[in-house]
Amino acid sequence: MRITLIGAGRVATHLAMVLQLQHQIVQIFSRDLQRAETLADQVNAQAITELQQLDPQTDLVIIAVSDQAISSVIQAITQYLPDNLIVHTSGSTDLAILEQKHPRAGVLYPLQTFSFERAVNWSETPLFVEAVQAQDLTLLTDLANSLSQRVYQYSSTQRLTLHLAAVFACNFSNYCYDMAKQVVDAEQVDFSLLYPLILETANKATTNNPKDMQTGPAMRGDQNILNMHRQLLVDSNRTDLQDIYRLMSESILKRHH
């Protein structure tokens, strides 16, 4: 397939890197020429900074930009590529938002967290596809199957549920690590001491129900320790961590008592 990527951020970069192994990346669009060129050079594509430069000889346009920009980007693209399949990669953006502007719209959503610093294990990454037209759904499913062993045809509603769950499982758990690091950093204690704990907690959640794996003072209803920890956060003037400590502990207590 001939594929065009709109965006040169983390998702666009990781997608381009894996897609170029089996497909041809035609163009990379980014308003930032340097970012477009950096990625385009890596995948033998043309870097473009204006949508009117889009090559109509493409089988698939993948929009990998921030959710807020998706609607205006598809509106701008459809005049240049009225007959091409155009998909977005967002968890929470309904297919209907593309469909209003473009007849051949679809979704290719990878359920993973992407960083420039780390490679992605694509074959294990769940991919969710959706399309307005049946033949496009087949095409997207075939493409997704070429990347991953875990491909699912999900509705926009199911995808939104998954994305909301992912915010808890990924974004919020990462913020818990960030807060833990703030706590140890303030006392010159080495954050790497917590690595085995972080990894075991995550591994447990993939073999057992996380509810059954809950440990800690809130789960035990140990008010002495909870008060001691809260006081420590008050003393060190960490208002945000203090509020989160209180709310999370109260919620865990309720769930387990």
Next chain:
Amino acid sequence: MRITLIGAGRVATHLAMVLQLQHQIVQIFSRDLQRAETLADQVNAQAITELQQLDPQTDLVIIAVSDQAISSVIQAITQYLPDNLIVHTSGSTDLAILEQKHPRAGVLYPLQTFSFERAVNWSETPLFVEAVQAQDLTLLTDLANSLSQRVYQYSSTQRLTLHLAAVFACNFSNYCYDMAKQVVDAEQVDFSLLYPLILETANKATTNNPKDMQTGPAMRGDQNILNMHRQLLVDSNRTDLQDIYRLMSESILKRHH
């Protein structure tokens, strides 16, 4: 060494299992005879349910009970074993609490989360030792070195900091997994779809600064998605998750903008 364990819960069980490989477990105490016998049978020890049954021929007594019970347990034991080394395994309990009641007091704190269902990788688990008397600190350090490659002599204050950080890194991240499961369960979406995301998020935190690894709508300041997710939680009547979603998102927003 001849070792006595007070308690037959998760920490006591995992400690007994690893200690018996190189040491002799003399007795297991639990008020619950069946629990004491279950563990004692596994490690060739005697099960006891009364503290006056304690055998004074022991080199080390490990108190692995809930934090609230530590103070009363040491008070009860010291009359039977006035000259033996007695330690607790708690992150947040100060050595002074034992020291007030017993002259040879110490701490052996494993920084890990323990479940009956899962084996513990002891050689990678950081162990923190502390003791009132210098020769006991040496003895505990040697014992800890026989279990783990990562042994540290930490003060009660440093240990408290670690334990507070562990609540964020382990207890709260696990609760994030639990909440994610509640979200997908309500829509009959399979929780295992989130496993690669959970594992990658945890792995990232052990190779990069979690702050730099933050992703998601709150980090991007995407108010549309934040409002959509909040509304979804309001509609499904999940007050707790809604409150936590709001507070965590606001805190992430503040940290990244």
